[in-house]
Amino acid sequence: MSAFEYAPALESTSIVNIADSYKLFINGKFVAPKSGKYFPTINPATGKVLAKIADANAKDVDLAVLAARNAYAKVWGKMPAAERGKYLYRIARILQERAREFAVLETLDNGKPIRESRDTDIPLVAAHFFYHAGWADKLQHAGLGDSPKPYGVVGQIIPWNFPMLMLAWKVAPALATGNTVVLKPAETTSLTALLFAEVCQQAGLPDGVVNIVTGAGATGSAIVNHPGIDKIAFTGSTEVGKLIATAIAGTKKSATLELGGKAANIIYDDAAIDEAVEGIVNGIFFNQGHVCCAGSRLLVQENIHDEVLEKLKIRMSHIRLGNPLDKNTDIGAINSAAQLAKIKELTAAGDSEGADRWSVPCEIPSEGFWFPPTIFTGVSQTHRIAREEIFGPVLSVLTFRTPQEAIEKANNTPFGLSAGVWTEKGSKILWTASKLRAGVIWANTFNKFDPASPFGGYKESGWGREGGRHGLSAYLKGSN
Numbered sequence: 001m002s003a004f005e006y007a008p009a010l011e012s013t014s015i016v017n018i019a020d021s022y023k024l025f026i027n028g029k030f031v032a033p034k035s036g037k038y039f040p041t042i043n044p045a046t047g048k049v050l051a052k053i054a055d056a057n058a059k060d061v062d063l064a065v066l067a068a069r070n071a072y073a074k075v076w077g078k079m080p081a082a083e084r085g086k087y088l089y090r091i092a093r094i095l096q097e098r099a100r101e102f103a104v105l106e107t108l109d110n111g112k113p114i115r116e117s118r119d120t121d122i123p124l125v126a127a128h129f130f131y132h133a134g135w136a137d138k139l140q141h142a143g144l145g146d147s148p149k150p151y152g153v154v155g156q157i158i159p160w161n162f163p164m165l166m167l168a169w170k171v172a173p174a175l176a177t178g179n180t181v182v183l184k185p186a187e188t189t190s191l192t193a194l195l196f197a198e199v200c201q202q203a204g205l206p207d208g209v210v211n212i213v214t215g216a217g218a219t220g221s222a223i224v225n226h227p228g229i230d231k232i233a234f235t236g237s238t239e240v241g242k243l244i245a246t247a248i249a250g251t252k253k254s255a256t257l258e259l260g261g262k263a264a265n266i267i268y269d270d271a272a273i274d275e276a277v278e279g280i281v282n283g284i285f286f287n288q289g290h291v292c293c294a295g296s297r298l299l300v301q302e303n304i305h306d307e308v309l310e311k312l313k314i315r316m317s318h319i320r321l322g323n324p325l326d327k328n329t330d331i332g333a334i335n336s337a338a339q340l341a342k343i344k345e346l347t348a349a350g351d352s353e354g355a356d357r358w359s360v361p362c363e364i365p366s367e368g369f370w371f372p373p374t375i376f377t378g379v380s381q382t383h384r385i386a387r388e389e390i391f392g393p394v395l396s397v398l399t400f401r402t403p404q405e406a407i408e409k410a411n412n413t414p415f416g417l418s419a420g421v422w423t424e425k426g427s428k429i430l431w432t433a434s435k436l437r438a439g440v441i442w443a444n445t446f447n448k449f450d451p452a453s454p455f456g457g458y459k460e461s462g463w464g465r466e467g468g469r470h471g472l473s474a475y476l477k478g479s480n
């Protein structure tokens with residue numbers, strides 16, 4: 001077969017207007033940080049600086065918490081629920097209207113392909129606001145008590161892999177349930193959160209209901225330790241999740257923690273192999289593998305191992321890595337130099353522990369941070385690449401002989417966020433799902449998200465659920 005000719009199809013960046021520097025969003029206004037400090041945010045596909053971002057210190061966080069407290073006590077907490085819902089609908093509609101702007105900005109700041117920010121991230125963001133807008137005036141019918149009450153001021157700390165989507169997962173349920181918010185985006189991806197601050201202004205959201213403070217770990221820690229915060233909602237590494245759990249122990253603060261994962265994607269020998277191969281690719285290479293629920297451990301039944309691997313390599317050879325703004329790109333840039341270093345360190349451990357590496361032969365751009373789609377075969381349970389979250393486009397392949405062995409291997413992990421199962425038998429799906437210790441289990445598909453379905457994990461994958469009716473309870477006192 002001759003190769004298809006390929007012409008790039010670049011998305012224009014003219015729709016976004018990136019300022020030289022960005023202030024904090026406190027009490028409905030953009031204000032200079034008391035710290036007086038700024039840090040750069042870069043485009044990981046080029047390594048070039050996009051803008052300077054305010055670095056909030058404890059004093060800035062204090063002002064944001066005060067604004068959130070006032071807004072809660074004087075406006076938002078007293079507002080009839082149906083009125084709150086109207087603001088959420090308005091935000092959802094504005095997000096849809098400005099979807100292209102958000103998608104392009106997300107791709108520039110994060111490095112993810114425009115195809116994903118445009119078709120997955122931003123549509124899901126709007127869907128989360130629409131879904132929660134509908135709940136605002138129906139909370140007493142959600143089976144969470146007759147008159148469920150918000151916590152008050154919620155501190156929210158989010159990661160860089162789905163910057164706007166994680167903001168939506170946090171902000172939409174918090175506002176729908178009547179809380180006010182101090183949110184910190186990740187330090188490498190603050191730009192869309194700051195554009196969201198503009199959307200709050202555009203929607204006429206009362207001042208102080210949403211406050212956005214930018215900065216790194218120290219800013220996050222100032223939120224976690226602030227006495228005026230009633231609840232913490234965090235998504236990120238298990239390491240920081242543990243720090244937060246320790247910091248709030250002995251306080252009245254409540255927390256939801258959405259942490260790491262090392263999901264098993266189980267392929268039984270009766271599965272539709274071509275479809276399973278698509279699911280394997282989607283499971284680990286979506287968003288460069290920067291996905292907490294990524295299907296990063298492939299468990300394939302031994303008798304179909306060679307066939308699956310052969311087809312997987314052919315399919316992987318068609319993955320296009322490169323400019324995230326190109327509409328044909330499947331794999332964009334790794335989000336940061338630090339993340340690339342972590343991927344390299346763990347894959348080097350894969351080599352030294354004796355697994356076999358295979359990467360797609362592809363051209364790597366000369367600037368920015370990149371890692372080719374990679375699989376390791378001959379992986380054993382004890383290898384670091386089978387146990388630790390790599391958070392990159394790297395798949396570890398293990399085999400099993402019996403369904404029982406698949407379950408034992410799948411559950412032999414400190415995590416328990418998600419899993420996949422591929423078989424043509426419905427009964428086998430149900431049997432497998434009932435034995436897996438994972439919060440989300442996909443059958444004959446992978447990485448499907450819906451605001452109505454709860455998401456969250458067991459063990460070191462975290463505490464609590466986000467999304468659906470379960471996610472509401474995490475923002476209502478005494479109901480979780």
Ligand code: NAI
Nearest residue numbers: 158159185186216217220221236237240259260292389391
């Ligand atoms: P991280 O957990 O350090 O960062 C997540 C958020 O927490 C960021 O907003 C960060 O500024 C903030 N933060 C950092 N230290 C903090 C502290 N002491 N107190 C409060 N907030 C703090 O994650 P990082 O360093 O960016 O990535 C490291 C690894 O974590 C990744 O390689 C990946 O394995 C995992 N990770 C998992 C995510 C998930 O969705 N499960 C998301 C991001 C990272």
Ligand code: MG
Nearest residue numbers: 217236237240
């Ligand atoms: Mg960190």
